[in-house]
Each structure stands twice: as structure tokens, then as C-alpha cells.
Amino acid sequence: MTTKLFGEPVQRREDARLITGRGRYLDDLGAGAPAAAFVRSPHAHARILDIDVSAALDVDGLVAIYTWEDLPGALAEPLPLLIPHPALTHGRTACPLAREIVRHVGEPVVMVVARDRYLAEDACSLIRVDYEILTPVVGVEEAARAVHLVHGDVPGNVGAHLVQEVPSADGRSAREAVETAPHTLAFRLDVERSASMPLEGRGVYARWDDDDRSLRVYSSTQSSTSVRMAIAAKLGLPLPKVEVIAPDVGGGFGVKIVHPWPEEVLIPWAARLLGGEVKWTEDRREHFVSSAHERGQVQYVRVGFDDDGRVLGLDVNILHDHGAYTPYGIIVPIITSTQLLGPYKIGAYRVEFSSIYTNTVQVTPYRGAGRPQGVFCMERTMDKIAAHLGLDRTEVRAANFIQSDEFPYDQGLIFQDGRPLIYDSGNYPEALRMLKELIGWDSFPELKAAAAAEGRTIGIGLGCYVEGTGVGPYEGGHVQITSDGRVHVSTGLTSQGQGHETVFAQIAATELGVPIEKVSVVTGDTRRFGYAVGTFASRAAVMSGNAIALACRKVREKALRIAADALEADPRDLEITDGVVHVAGAPSASIPLATVAVLSNPLRYAFDEEAQRATQFSGASSMDRPPIEEGQEPGLEGKDYYSPIRSTFACGMHAAIVRTDPLTAEIEILRYAVVHDCGRLINPMIVEGQIHGGVAQGVGGALYEKMAYDEHGQLLNASFMDFLMPYATEVPRIETAHLETPSPLNPLGIKGAGEAGVIPVSAVIASAIEDAEGIPIDRMPISPSDLHTLRLTR
């Protein structure tokens, strides 16, 4: 059958426009619109004494200059704290333009609108802001000492403090279990800051329509529905008068889920005030100092285990560097604390974190969202246990795995969605078996010996993780078949390159039995679908994929009912093939879906020849029943929502072989293997692409990327020249194998895949370097000079 597309490596439908330069990214819109630029704080911590704009007023083409004083009503208040949590006792967010105090380099102070961006920047450079410098607080440990405060009213710089504890089966606490275990280890693990760093920065383009009194906003966002609600609230506009559209978005990876960004409310506000359009496109330096970072954590671990390496007690204490503000709540450390457990049954577990303010860019989720740190923590722990006991590293992991017959498995914690951390399905022993085979784990010792004989140092490492994907609360799908036989699918969440137009079309084509060419998909446009949450947490395929499937099923049922009437057949005997409804086994008794769509909408007026069939004298409807029966609606369309009871848990295991240079300490990844289980695959080509991209970002985090802040809170490497992201020369070839353990939680049996690739990479590379060098690797990223230093201290 031509329409069975689920599971096939279907080529992407978005590519045609993107490879010909016809994509529409934010800065491609609004040709000629006045441009905004911002004066941003050059200091990490300072009080604004005076803003003098007089010199800027002569700039030719200047339209307007705004400071905090100009902001009306709700716009002058701090931006929303998106995800409140009882443990976040001292949540703080910034105002759209700084009010009195700036708390990191890059905080917006003045907004300028001018005829174009060049002129807006000219004006910015002429504005004088006088600051009284305050002492900056930089570095999470320094901040925790609380000699100076980031927010005067936040004692100890502690925004949040949370303890979660799961006692052992016999009721003992984790600390007791550690103390009394046959073996105990204690150590510290550090992960540096990195950032999502999409190739396209953020951007907002707003157009006020004075005739219609309405606002259209385009934003390079991961959540257009929620940006819309925030704009309506901040500007005091009726919601139906605001529409928000995410156009083609040049990557997100988490940073664009935060909203509303200051610019997302300021640009629409200025557009309304000026009665026209205004656009702002972030430049790269702005992105480094004014968007968001993630990953920076210090983690203290104490673990107790038995002779087989089974973990009896685990006690983890995390210092989380939150930067200057907490707009996204404490999701990152919550995810670290919960997802740290991975595929393992831990005897007793205690995790405590403190979320600490520093005078640096705010921290919000970046692909992986706290998991890379958690996995680094757990997998380093497993390796240390193996080293201590002289066991193979895979054996220690196997000894701790949750077994296939133990699902659903309750970890006893509360996950990031506020719901219990219960794993739905998985097959961890099989994934490990596949990984060992793929990388050649058992024969590695010979390889290593042979390399050593040639004077080459190589090492092998692995890392395992479980990822909670498809978090709620819900997504929806709308499907409409029009009288030309086209299928229009929409969902509210947004796309940043994941290929949603393709996979959602595959789902719709499969469910409806129509050729994929007939299906078009729209995402992230509030004109088409107003209710949505957003794209993050590897949730789009699970959430919108299932919602669209459910909506298609409704439409299919309706189509079969109408067709059954027309064909005088039983709906149960009908099938849809290639967009034609027919009696199973009797293809001649058939009616195209296009005609069914015509019949679904009883008409008075025939707007074209085909429509005549549905008009009132055509004899199409029965005289004994109303044209639209009770409970029915005109049109061949349907809407449905998918709202899961809780997240579905994907898993993966990676292994790598690295070579370290005895002289230069250069680190080269020779092989990289991935076994991945995200349930049923909708499109294996796209899933592999997601894994490749994730691993590449993971390699960046393991070997290259860190935000280099000096003690003054200046970001020293705020450019692509100095912040090293991997090029093609830095990323190894990635070998993949898939395991498909369906999720029992959703109709399609799928799990999320978007973040997976990045999660264990730091753990894997550290494991492999440690194996090669015999030196504990407890801090990532690791550069050749770091490794060289470690060698000297050996």
C-alpha cells in the first residue's frame, strides 16, 4: 500500500524551500521595517545612576529611544517566573529594561528604534549610561560563600534548595546505607557552562495594524502560543487581537523556549506605540551575553556498594549556578537530580541541590537540560565502583540495571512535570549487549595492547542514560480534508529543524490512507492552532504526533460514516486507500475523500461544480433527518488532544574509543557507537539525524565548549572565534543501532528522541580518557592542556 508511511525514511518535505534559499527565517521578514538595537550593560553588577541620550538625538533616521522609565503598567514589572516551585523560595526575574540595578553583562538598559540597524547602533553608541560599579559575584562556589549578594534581598544567594530522598527497601536512609555499605567512595564532579548556541539567534518582528487594532508578531521561539498569551497580558490587549507565528527557526536547542524574552514584549509594544512595524534581530555577541547558558554544576557524591558493585546508597549534593535570574524556575537541577538514576535500581538515594545566583547570564535548559550533568555523575560513579572493585565497567552497570520484567518501575521521586518518576518500558540489558557488540567491547583489551605495542595510547568508555520524554501537559492536532482532497494538519507547537512537517505528514497519511503529497502541516502558528505548550523535552513527536493521530482517527471515522451513507455500505466494511474510500475487496464501490468532504458540508450555495452535490435540492440528504445531525459539525475535520498521564522514558547507551597523544595530550575520538531506544520509529532517517546532531553537541561539551568568565563577570570568549564549537573536523563518525521498545502510554508507542544524542557524551569521553590514561577524569570539558596538567599531577 502506498500510504503506509509510518516507520519509513521519508525524505523531508521542508527541504525544498530550505535548499533553494526560500526559507523564511525571522530576519527574512519585514523588509524595510524600522530596526531596534539595545544598549546593554558592560558591567556584571552595577547601579544605573543616569542615562543621557542627548547625543543620540541627532542621529539621522532615529525613531525612538526607550528606557525603563518609559514602560507602562505591567510592562514595567519583572518578566514572568515561568515555572514556579515551592522550593524556589527566592525566584527573581529581570524587568524588560533594567531598572536601577544591572546584574550581568549584556542586560538590556536602553532600546533604540531607527530606520535601520546600522543607524540604531549608531544611536546606541552615543547614549551615555553612568554606573556605580557594585561587586560582582562570579563562580558558583564563590557565590555560595555569600560574601556579596547578587540580589540584596536574597540571603546567601540561594534561590532554591530542594532535598529528595528515597529510602531503601528496608527503610534505611541513603546516608545510613552509604555509611554501612561494604565499600564507600566520595568524590567531586564538575561540569562547565555551555550554551544552546543555535546558528540563528533570537529575533522578533511585530506589526501593529491600526485599522484592525490587532498585532501580528513573528518570533524565533520554541513556544508561540505562550508568547502570545504573555504579549496580550503585558500589553493589555484582548487575546484574539494578538497572533504569534514562529516562522522557519534556525535551531533552538532550549534557549528559545524561554519567554517572553524582554525583546518579545518590547518590540510588539514599540510597534503598537509607533503604529507600524519594528524588527529586532539578535547578533552573535548579544546572543552570548544576553540569552541563556546551561550546564555549570558542582556535584559532590558519596556512594556505598557491595562486592558485586551494586549501589546500596547514593548521596549527591549539587551546587547549581543559576546566573542572575530564574525565569525558567529550577527545572535544570530538578532534572539532574531525578534523571541521574538512569537505568539503575539504587538501594537508597538522597539528592540535595542549592540553586545559586551569580552575576552571569541566566541559566535555562539547553538540549539535555541537566541530564548530561546527572549522567556524568552516575556514570563516573559506576566507573569508580568498577575501578575500586577491579570489575569490568559493563558488569557493574549490568548488576544495577532495572530488568525488563520490572516495568513500570517507580523510582520514588517527583519528575520535572510534577508527576511520579515511573519508567514505562525499556530493555536495558539488551541495549548494553548491542552496544558491546557494536563497539567490540570484549575484544578491546587486545586492541589496546596492540596499540600500546606501537606506542599509541587508546581507551574505551561507555555511558548509559534514561531520558524522560514527551512531558505533558498536552498538545493538540487539527486535521481538515477540503473538497479538493487536500489534507491540512496543524498543531500548536513549533519547529526548529526537527522535520515535524515530514513526520506529522507521515502520521496523517498513514492514519487517513492518503498520499503524503496531499498532506500539508503547519506548526507554531496561533492563527491555525491556539492551544499548545511548546517544543522542548523531546516532546514534539510524542505529544503532537499522538494528538494528530487521534484527530485523524476522528476524521477517518466521520469520513467512513458519510461514505457508508453514500455507498449504502456498512462503515465497518470500508477502507481508505490513496485517498479513496472503498468497500474492502470491491474497489469499484468507491468514493474519493474529496467528494466525502463535499458531502460533509450541506450547502445552500454551490461555489463550484463539485459543491453542487451538497446543495439542498441535490437529493444528497435524507428528508427524515436534519442536514447536520445532533452532535455533528459540518466539514470533514477533527481536532483532538493528547494529554499523557506522565512522561515516557527513552534510553540509550553510547561507547567511544579515544586516542590520547603521549606528547601533545591531544584527544582524538576514533570510534563512537550509539544504541538508542525511542520506542517505535516514525522516520529512522530523522531520528538518526537527531542523534548525530546531539552527539556533536555532546562532543563540544566534552572537549571544547565553556563560557570563560573572568572575576569581573566579563565573558571573555563571547564569539565563535573564541567559544569553540565543533566543526566537521571535530566530530567523529557515529555508528548507530536501534532498539524499539514501544511505549505502552501512547497510541503510537513512541518516545522522544530530540535530546538523546547529547546526554551521555561527556560521561563516555571521560570514561574513555580515564581508561586510556589511568587518571581520574572528574571535570568536563577537558582540553589537551587540562589533560597535560592532570598528567603532571599524577
Add this chain to the structure above:
Amino acid sequence: MNHPITLTVNGVVREATVPARRLLSDCLRHDLGLTGTHVGCEHGVCGACTVLLDGEPVRSCLMFAATADGHEITTVEGLAAADGTLSPAQRAFAECHGLQCGFCTPGFLCTVTAFLRENAAPTDEEVVEAISGNLCRCTGYQNIIKAVHRAAELQAETRADKEEGAR
């Protein structure tokens, strides 16, 4: 001071009046409306803004529009044939899933087009070397490398077909 300039872009003569400081990338995007050329860093590192200047790849964010006066430029919009037939590189990128968000893609396509003109049957190392000045945050490059090899194949096939046709 504004300067009148004349560029031949994708085979069409285009005129613009630009201030001396106007970047070629901005001129293409905002004065000429060719927004297929993207800007990822504006300091010459990411390669997203790569266009062909007299056939050679250049970073349009590092060049003033006035400097390009009188030159021939090809942007991503000009890679396909006039009848819309995609170039080998374009076809290969789609076939091999060599793009995700597509923001870096125009730069890669221009770079690869010039590269395959010089080297019609590259080795793996040569391909990696050729694209090692372009950043992509989405794909991990593996499928881009695959796409470059595929583009070389398609280019060879197209050439063979043309020769066949000429005979």
C-alpha cells in the same frame, strides 16, 4: 557617503546605492531581497553567509558591498538551473538529510558547489577539509559529508548525461 554599485547577482544585473560601511551580506539580504544568504556570526567564523564571488567562495559578512562593485555573485538562490532543476549539491543535501534547521545550508551549498568544481571526486578527508570552515549546530556533519559525496556522484552523472546528449 552613498555609493552607487552594480553587481551581477545570479546572472542578473542589479544596482544599489549603499553607504560605504554596508556589508555585502546586508546588501544582498536587505537591499536586493535575497534573504537566502544567512548571517550567523558577522565575524567570518561560521560560514553561513558564504556566497560565490566570481566563482570563488567568500564570506559576505567580511566584505563591503562597495568592494563587490562590478563583480559577479552567486547566492543560494542562483544554484538551481533557470528552469528550477536543482543542482547536484542541492539534490544531495535533501537526499542525504544533510540539513535540519537549514540555517547553515546556503553557506554549505555554496562552499560545496565551488569545491566540487575543483575536485569532482574527493576523498573523505578532502570533503571534511572542504567544509571545515562552516559551522552547523544541528546535523553533526555526518550527513553533510555523505551529501558531498552524493553530490559528486550526481554531478558526474549529470555530466555523463550531457556528454551523451552532445554525441
